[in-house]
Amino acid sequence: MNCRSCSSTSLQLVIDLGYQPWGNDFQLIENHIYTEKYPLELYFCHNCTLTQLGFTVPKEIMFVSHSYLSGTTRTLRKHFEHVASEIINRFKPSPSCLILDIGGNDGTFLEHFHNLGFRTLNIDSGTAQSQVSIEKGLPTINDFFSLESASEILDSYGTVDIIHAAGILFHLENIHDAFNGIRLLLDKKGILVAEFIYLPTMIEKTQYDQIYHEHLLYYTLTSFQSLLSQHGLEIFDCDFFPIHGGTCIAYISHSNAYALTRRLKKAFNDEIIKKVTHIETMLKFSENVNNSGLALRSIIDHLILEDKTIFALGAPVKGSTLLNYNRIDEKIVPFAVEKNLFKIGTYFPGTKIEVIEEDFANHPDVYLLLSWNFKDEILSNYADFLKNGGQVINPIPFPEIING
Ligand SMILES: [Zn+2]
CATH class of the missing domain: 3.40.50.720 (NAD(P)-binding Rossmann-like Domain)
Incomplete structure (x- = not known):
């Protein structure tokens, strides 16, 4: 097997969670459908330090008829509202700007821009999610994001000023194709706002349940930048939020388009200090996962008694x-x-x-x-x-x- 980012074969298994169904395979009781199980194993790349799953459940199984809806929780709605106003206050996009949300789900994020009169576009592979988004009056493409769909968007809309992608860039099976698409679409001074679960927080808080088949990649800023560099893209700023247990928002542009912020330099430095890109840290995480699981079973066994x-x-x-x-x-x-x-x-x-x-x-x-x-x-x-x-x-x- 090869690293999903750098193609190195120098991968080491760090956590084995056994055979598991894909986590969103909620089947109606009356259908009596047996849920398929697949290996759920986490690997560490010794070359570029990217942590990733070994096995890929095909995207057509996971992302077409799934049941996740962004708008269900108040906390997530408020978070998206906050991110949207950060973007508006900081980058001051003109009303003619196009805001594209990759994997925009039911349109919860884009609504804020739509209501303020911006041009918006949602691309999401979920059938039900796209339907809800369309019903909200948001232009929506029901498809996977790829280089191919990016060139279609480019033909119809031109380059994009702001691309938002929450919890999607670590889902993609063909990650290089997606970043080729982003590079093609992103305006010269355009900004990609990428939200992802931050591996160092997962490690610090022993959040082993964040490991599931939909999450193929587990980024640090270091491993993410190593991937982006292959596509002429660069993180120039970052921010952290408690949503989803610990989310990093990376502000990304074409290389050298913006100066790197002080807080980004500090975050990179913190990754060095905390050794989050070291195999020893990953092995310690694995040990903590094992202990946390045993403790949970012990509590539950007592309650059952x-x-x-x-x-x-x-x-x-x-x-x-x-x-x-x-x-x-x-x-x-x-x-x-x-x-x-x-x-x-x-x-x-x-x-x-x-x-x-x-x-x-x-x-x-x-x-x-x-x-x-x-x-x-x-x-x-x-x-x-x-x-x-x-x-x-x-x-x-x-x-x-x-x-x-
Ligand atoms: Zn690698």
């Missing part, structure tokens, strides 16, 4: 990694409560845990919090449950029981 009922709280993709890796199935957790209506009436991938509508469920004794990245928002919604003696297990970074 005490005859406590446990439901999963939320049905995010990463919950699938956490449940399957720790062998938590329907005998331990019979139900998962969830807001996203697309998932109601399905089984959690790889298990027979039923996903039921949050508002109609009777509370169990204990919830296992799977959407821990929205912990504050969720716990405030569950204040009464906790006050009445209910408990919540927060599994990440290290399992703990939250009492009222």
Whole structure:
């Protein structure tokens, strides 16, 4: 196998999470569909330091009829609003500017620009997501982003001033093709705003459930820049946000188009100090993952001995990694409560845990919090449950029981 960025064969397996279904394979219960399982292994490249999955589930399986909707959580909507106003205040795009969102999902991000009168374009491979985006009045292309679709966009719209890509540039199977497309489309002074889960935070907080088949690449700024350099692109600034457990926003342009900011230089330096591009750090991460999983099973085994009922709280993709890796199935957790209506009436991938509508469920004794990245928002919604003696297990970074 070759590195997805630099093609080196010098790859080392660092974390093996076993055979797992792809995490968004929520199948309707009545369809009785067996969810396929694939290896979920994390490798480290000794040449360019990029951390990546070894196995690729074909994109047509994962990204056409999936159920993730950006607009479902208040926290994410607010985050996108914030990023949009940062872009407007800082780069002052004129109203004639085109804002392209790659993998723009249901249009939650673009709406802010649309409402302010900017020209917008969403390209998303999800059928349901594109439909919602179109219903919001946003020009939407239901397709994968590639060099080919980029040249079609170029023909119809010209170069693009601002490209936004949240959680997509580490999803792409053919990453070099996508960056060729971005390079082609991006105006001379254009800006690519890339949001991705930041590997150093994942390591620091033992977020092993962020590893799933949709996430093929796990970037540090160092490994990301090494990839971008191959396409004449350069990170000139970065910012960090707690969304999704730890997100980095990289501001990218054609090489040498903008001066590098002081905070970017500091972030690169922090990566050196924290040794996040060292194999030893990855092996320590692997050890912490193992210990965190064992501790979670121990807490759950105790609760089961005490005859406590446990439901999963939320049905995010990463919950699938956490449940399957720790062998938590329907005998331990019979139900998962969830807001996203697309998932109601399905089984959690790889298990027979039923996903039921949050508002109609009777509370169990204990919830296992799977959407821990929205912990504050969720716990405030569950204040009464906790006050009445209910408990919540927060599994990440290290399992703990939250009492009222
Ligand atoms: Zn490499």
